Amino acid sequence: MDNNPLKSFLKIPYDVLEEMNLTANIKRDTVSHAELEKEYKEYLRKEKLIKAVTICFSDIEGRFHMLDYDKKYFLESAENLTFDGSSIRGFSELKESDLRLSVDWSSIHWLPADIFGSGKVILFANIKNRDKTQYESDFRGILQEYTKKLEKEQQIIAYAAPEIEGFLLDGVDAEQNFNEKIGFKLISMGGYYHSLPLDRLRLFIDAAAEAQRAMGFMNEKDHPEVAPSQFEMNFAYKNVLRTCDQTQLYKLVCRQVANSMGMTASFIPKPVSGINGSGMHINISLAKAGQNIFYDKKGQDGLSEDAWDFLRRILNHAPEICVILNSSVNAYRRLDPHFEAPNQIKVSPIDRGAMIRIPAANEKTSRIEIRSVAPDANPYLCHYAILRVGLEGKQLPSDKSKRQRVRSLPSDINEAIKLCKSSKFMDKIIGEKNKRKYLYYKELAADRSPRELGRKVKTSEIIFHHEITDQVLWNSF
Template sequence: MASTQGTTGSPFAASVEPGSFRVTRPQNASDVTDLLRQHDIQIVDLKFTDLPGLWQHFSITLPEVHDDLFNAGIGFDGSSIRGFQEIHESDMLLRPDPTTAFVDPACDTPTLSMICDVVDPVLRQPYSRDPRYVAKKAENYLRQTGIATTCYFGPELEFFIFDSIRYGQDQHCGYYYVESGEGDWTSGRDEGAYGGGNLGYKQRYKEGYFPVPPHDTLQEIRSEIVLRLQQAGVQIEVHHHEVATAGQNEIDMRFATLTRMADNVMIYKYICKNVARRHGKVATFMPKPLFADNASGMHCHQSLWNDDQNLFYDAGGWALTSDMCRWYIGGLLQHAPALMAFCAPTTNSYKRLVPGYEAPVNLAMSQRNRSAAARIPMYSDSPNARRVEFRCPDPSANAYLAFAAMLMAGLDGIENKTDPGAPLDRNIYDLPPEEARNVRQVPGSLDEALAALETDNTFLRKGDVFTDDVIETWIDYKRTREIDTIKLRPHPWEFYLYFDT
């Protein structure tokens, strides 16, 4: 489902939520103190993101909320956080960002949550491996180039809600088992143990897009997620069932600036998982949890603006796009193999990036065409709506790093006036072989993507946005903690293929 970024006017228009309340973000520590009083807050929760992209947290009591918390920060053990420090350099600081404060809708105890920046206590500077710091540096670099003042992102995160999940692997066995009352495979199941007989209305494979209840059993859960997201200050545009069977969903946020949107992605995942759990279900942003059906992507709509002017619009350009927009696309496509190390950063990501499941494996641009990696949505001819949708990322990505990397690739394309190639406004999957072989594709594995990142990272290091330390640590972490561990383990399908050899 495409984001409606820009279709309702300037991105600077006031954001009024449905109902009787308007979300007003705090601006400083004094505003946070006001929130504590207004909502009878009892606990303050400090959240930050590890290098792979999961939220970590600890909670403090109200007497600990004072000016020093926002200025000097509060200490924690960085050696226990994935991708951070070694044990001999473990002392780190968290500095809460008061503009991120929200009354936490996932907590029963009145709790105020704040997203924090990570600080090196020795250097008294932002920590190089803090993903949020990377995102902030990317936005600063954009302004330094003079190309634009603002980059807007509007990601479409897809995810599954299952009834339960079981998985395990040891020296003598390995398995996973997904339970979903919506799953097509349950059409013949005796569901007496699940509270009644089998009531039918299962989602057929690849037919989960837009059916109404009772086929769509997750309408009320998604609505609850949406309301809780709005309570947390995240503006939502639309929610719906997605293509796959067994509970695939999409909830679309209204676009925001790069770092703010990455913050919103973290809130989004947090609330989806917690609301699902309250209903006795489980939400996952794993890209490809089901065989033979559509996977979950994170199509990223993005545009560059000078104040209230969309720089990607040109009334006389192809698909109403400017030269700058097309050069930005050129940068995305040129650097796509390296980008995938951050945008599709798991071994499971490459189970999604295969032809035949609306997967954007072809490095081409197009208008309206979902088989191309870079698409120009054509829902509106409004100048504010002109943007590029980069379809390769998936929701396993660390949004701070993925958004920053895409912006840096696009800026490199603009600086070098990179030609994205002729538009391919056809179904690229059906191209004759002699034409298809001329279309570059995304890497076929995380291994290939990391190798591409090793050789193509100069564009990321401009302005010191991605330091060598971040890139090297990312590559090493992914290889040793993920790729190598997968290589060591036999796959269940290998038994089917090879046991009788």
């Protein structure tokens, strides 16, 4: 309970919180949506210590949005929650602004009160049109529909786990206040697995990881990464929709914990020149009838033909989807081959410069690791595109009599935009209107930055980044 006797809102101890969220994890994909809605509505009615319900969604670029509803109002109006879509970048136009929030009751998370405030739970929502059909630019809803169809028609379930790296920067709002003449101030000069037990980086990692475990992430390992002041926290393999939800919550928790400690958790891919950048390596596999269909003990590098077909399609279409996997001006700094950058369009079990790596694995863990994804990409759009391309694209042609020429990913966002724009295949994958809308916002940021990246991180590529910039800044350009 709060120390203030005038307030009495829910605060759940971390160990109890973890048990509640792990139980919810089991129910997410085993209990019907109608049953979960009934159960959780009843819980909210009875739990007097909950004051508000946080509803969250992501826009077309992956920026995370949240709004709190008074619990009583929410329970009365859950079937008719609307918002002004024209105020969200990439959503509806002014003349057709109203959109609906369709609550996904299976996505409930109980929250650590010291991170999110007391007396709240959080739920994800899909975006619907006025007539309650799926909104075309809400890639969470689109991914959910696609994975349901995949399971129903082909009995395939896609699983994924990202390795999300980030930087811990000194000062609150370090990104918004960035000045290229000064640069960012890192809080640690350590490196891979190297930090004192109670230094600022380690204290941040511990606090963020504890909160994530309490939220049911099932963290597996948490550690400093290769670059100074860089971190990574890995959570358990889940179906792709849940993985995307946790990716958004992971970044939110990291940002709030850092802010509370007087620092900034940044997912800018390369905020500092001359050191390794941050990635979001996506480990992905497909299962059918409970079996991992990417595994074949006798297959090349332990992979089945299904897995090889999947990754060859991704390699073939890599240039076209690059701007989805690397969606910011700054992301192309990371694709520098001098810093373990996965910029080569090839697959390898050992070469970390390859776009796709084949990790050592067994029947349970066999997967492919797509390394050329930046941590600021829209996780829903990213996983949706990877699945569609991996299952429906054309395979990379192979002539074993000839030595294969190694191709590289685009060197800057302008080249990546051009390749995506000219691709008819991408019209099919994400829709012509979505492609046009998405690339429009990518071009806005690109036009505000020098075409040549150069050696120095520029102010424009930070402050006009889709996860950082605000309406005032855009309108004052």
